Amino acid sequence: GENVEQHPSTLSVQEGDSAVIKCTYSDSASNYFPWYKQELGKRPQLIIDIRSNVGEKKDQRIAVTLNKTAKHFSLHITETQPEDSAVYFCAARDTGRRALTFGSGTRLQVQP
Amino acid sequence: NAGVTQTPKFQVLKTGQSMTLQCAQDMNHNSMYWYRQDPGMGLRLIYYSASEGTTDKGEVPNGYNVSRLNKREFSLRLESAAPSQTSVYFCASWVSGRGTDTQYFGPGTRLTVL
Numbered sequence: 001g002e003n004v005e006q007h008p009s010t011l012s013v014q015e016g017d018s019a020v021i022k023c024t025y026s027d028s029a030s031n032y033f034p035w036y037k038q039e040l041g042k043r044p045q046l047i048i049d050i051r052s053n054v055g056e057k058k059d060q061r062i063a064v065t066l067n068k069t070a071k072h073f074s075l076h077i078t079e080t081q082p083e084d085s086a087v088y089f090c091a092a093r094d095t096g097r098r099a100l101t102f103g104s105g106t107r108l109q110v111q112p
Numbered sequence: 113n114a115g116v117t118q119t120p121k122f123q124v125l126k127t128g129q130s131m132t133l134q135c136a137q138d139m140n141h142n143s144m145y146w147y148r149q150d151p152g153m154g155l156r157l158i159y160y161s162a163s164e165g166t167t168d169k170g171e172v173p174n175g176y177n178v179s180r181l182n183k184r185e186f187s188l189r190l191e192s193a194a195p196s197q198t199s200v201y202f203c204a205s206w207v208s209g210r211g212t213d214t215q216y217f218g219p220g221t222r223l224t225v226l
Contacts, residue, residue, distance in 0.1 A: 001171070009152070032213055043202060043217040044155070051213075089154055098162055099145055099170065100215060102154040 002027040002094040006103025013080050014111050021106045023090035024072040032093035033066060033073050034100070039086045047088075048075070080110045114138055116218035118203050124224045125193045133188040133221050135203030143206040144186035145215070146170075146178060148199040155202065161186055193225045 003026040013019050025033075034049035050057045050064045050073065057064050061080075066073040077084055087107050091100040116137045125131055137144065142163045147155040157170030161180040175197060177189045190197060203218040 006154075034215070043219050045217075046214055049213070098143065099157050099160050100155075101157070101171075102147075104152060104154040 002030060002092050002101040004090060004092050004101050004103045006090050006106060008106060009104065010107045010109070012109045012111060015080060015082060017080055019077045019080055019084070019108055019110075021075045021088055021090070021108070022072060023074070023092075023103050024070075025092040025101075026071070027092065027094065028068075028071065029095045030092040031095065033064070034091050035062075035064060035075050036089045036091065036102075037086045038089065038105075044089060077108075080108075082110050082112050084108060085110045116203055116205055116216050118201075118218040118221050120221060121219065122222050124226065125190075126226050127194060129193050130189070130191050131193065132190075133201055133203075133223075134185070135187065135218055136185045137203075137205040137216070137218075138184065139205060139207065139216070140183070141205035141207050141216075142183070144180065145204040145206070146176075146186070146188045147202045147204065148172065148197075149202060149220075150199050158188065158201075193223075195225045197223065198225045199223060 006023045031052040036044035037047045038044045061078050063076045087105045089105050090103040094101050119134045145160040146158040149155050156172050159178040161167045164183045179187045201221045204215050206215045
């Protein structure tokens with residue numbers, strides 16, 4: 001099955017700085033890569049996703065890049081704000097199970 | 113449109129007790145999932161149902177059973193709870209096709225097994 005590794009596990013930045021979270025996946029057949037944000041005590045919420053036929057996708061301050069050859073994808077948050085503080089999860093669609101396999105999460109803290 | 117709902121929100125069990133976690137979605141999605149979330153380990157797939165009438169094991173199925181009662185409802189049962197099953201359980205449903213590919217999560221059930 002799919003295996004997703006996520007780094008770093010914790011990330012602290014100053015307000016206004018950029019944050020980058022990286023993930024690698026193992027199944028070359030995976031074709032869908034979402035990113036979720038989870039605030040304390042809440043459910044994961046989809047913030048952006050990318051498909052394997054696209055190299056980059058942007059939505060305001062967040063962007064995701066995908067390198068299929070290297071089997072890694074990254075989340076970029078620019079001009080970080082305190083409300084960006086949360087745990088972020090990457091995921092890849094397991095084509096065998098038709099389900100998502102998640103990374104272990106990155107706790108992002110934005111210092112005001 | 114309530115999306116994905118779960119009951120109960122919180123539950124405390126003693127070792128050996130049984131219980132069923134309920135999940136329902138009103139979005140007419142075919143696929144439904146159960147995940148558990150432990151600190152520092154992300155979400156791990158327990159069971160999933162690709163369509164009404166089918167269920168399949170995920171990454172961590174031991175100690176659990178599921179029932180896809182109809183298209184809306186997907187329940188998770190712990191027959192004999194163990195402390196290792198203390199976790200937050202999330203149900204999810206998935207819509208795919210016509211340019212859409214999104215997994216929606218329920219609010220979660222926080223389960224403690226003593």
